[in-house]
Amino acid sequence: MGAAGIASARTPNPVFEKDYFRVPQPTSFAQCPQFFVGGKPPAIPPRPMQRELCYEAFAVLHSGETRTPVYVAQRLNRRVLEQADKKRADKFFADARLPTAERAELEDYKRSGYSRGHMAPAGDMSTPTAMAQSFSLANMVPQNIQHNGGAWSKIEQDTRRYVLRAKGDVYVITGPVYTRTSPSIGGNEVRVPAYLYKLVYDSTTQRAWAHWQANREGEQVGAPITYQELQKRTGIDFSIRPAPQH
DNA sequence: CGGCGGGCAATG
DNA sequence: CATTGCCCGCCG
Numbered sequence: 001m002g003a004a005g006i007a008s009a010r011t012p013n014p015v016f017e018k019d020y021f022r023v024p025q026p027t028s029f030a031q032c033p034q035f036f037v038g039g040k041p042p043a044i045p046p047r048p049m050q051r052e053l054c055y056e057a058f059a060v061l062h063s064g065e066t067r068t069p070v071y072v073a074q075r076l077n078r079r080v081l082e083q084a085d086k087k088r089a090d091k092f093f094a095d096a097r098l099p100t101a102e103r104a105e106l107e108d109y110k111r112s113g114y115s116r117g118h119m120a121p122a123g124d125m126s127t128p129t130a131m132a133q134s135f136s137l138a139n140m141v142p143q144n145i146q147h148n149g150g151a152w153s154k155i156e157q158d159t160r161r162y163v164l165r166a167k168g169d170v171y172v173i174t175g176p177v178y179t180r181t182s183p184s185i186g187g188n189e190v191r192v193p194a195y196l197y198k199l200v201y202d203s204t205t206q207r208a209w210a211h212w213q214a215n216r217e218g219e220q221v222g223a224p225i226t227y228q229e230l231q232k233r234t235g236i237d238f239s240i241r242p243a244p245q246h
Numbered sequence: 247c248g249g250c251g252g253g254c255a256a257t258g
Numbered sequence: 259c260a261t262t263g264c265c266c267g268c269c270g
Contacts, residue, residue, distance in 0.1 A: 088251080091260095115253055123251070149252040150267050157251080157268090 027054040027097070035059040035073040036239070037171050037201060043237040044070060049102050053095070053138055057130035058120040060138050062095075064102025066191035068141045071175035071236070072119035076163045083126040084160075092116055095138040104137040108186025117143025117196075119174040121156045141176045142185050142192040146217040152196065154221050155211045159200060168204040176215075177234055199230055201240050208242035 032054035033039035041061070044050070049064025057080075061070040094105045109116050119139050125131040133139075143152070163170045176193030183192045193215050201208040209224040212233065225233075227242050 090253080111255095117252085121252090143252095145253070146266075149265090153252050154268070 026051075028052045029054070029059055029061075032059045035075050035171075037203065038239070040239045041073070042071060042173065042239050045235065051098065051102070053097060055120075055130070055133045055136070055139075056127065057125055057133070058139070060119075060136075062098060062102070062138050064099070066176070066178065067102065067104040067108075067188055068176055068191060068193070069119050069138060071173050072139055074120050074124065074172045074174075076124060076160075076170045076172060077168060078164050078166065080126045081124065081160055081163055084123065087128075087131075088122055089128070089131050089135065091132065092135045092137060092140070095136040098138060104140070104188060104190045105186070106137070108188050108190045109137075109140075109142065110186075112142060112185035113145075114142035114185055114192060115145045115148045116140040117148045117152065119176075120172075121160075123156060123160065141196070141215075142190055143196070144216050144219075147213065147215060147219050151213060151219050151221045155198060155213070158221075159198065162200070162202075166202055166204060168202075171201045171203060171240070173199040173238060175234075195233075197230060197234065199227070199238060199240075201227075201242060206241075206243040208240055 029041045029052045035058060044061065047063065047065060050070065051062045053060040053062055057074065059073045063070050092106060094103050117140060118134060119141065120134055122131060122134050125134050159172065175197060177195040177197065178191055179194045182194050184190055185192060196213050196215055197210055199208065199210045208227040210227065210230040212225050213219050227240065231237060
């Protein structure tokens, strides 16, 4: 029911309509368990203003404190990526399912010096609707421009290449990490993460690894870190039990 | 060096 | 608000 949770009220146009989100429709991860390993979302220390948002191709735990996602979950496989939509639709929008007091607006990012960085990448989306939904600001963090187009883009493409060669489903969780001194942008004070991570779990081999990147210019693609190390750095229990790593 | 994928901003 | 042109980094 992932897509239905959003589009059931009106679906006729396969092309994106912004009014998909005009009427706030509460969702919970119970409506889109397919994006999580075993249907089980990560265990997050409870904070105020956290909301679970289901989309057609990904799920977002959103924070009204940072006005960014806490994490974004996807389930990918070769079939999905081969259908990937070639045409990128650059229509960013504030997600109307979030109260205005909790969400980022387009103006917050404008001339902020930061780019609107996808967590679930547009390049992973296989349908026009999924592509359009990926441009929700609930799927974005303020990201260093050079990092977004450089090392981070390379990690996204490397992940897609991996999925294309994988035998089955690959689960990906992407999210920001903040420090006490992380700055904010815009009138709504959208927090700028100090780090970004991308956790990849191949359900066939039961192997997991994670990319860990500083959100800054000059950051290079480094060696992946372990699942355990990612849990340690983020304080999040990702609810995955990967096979022991070599 | 051209194409592509991550973006941006100016223009009607 | 949609169209268009542009920048940048990476890769073959």
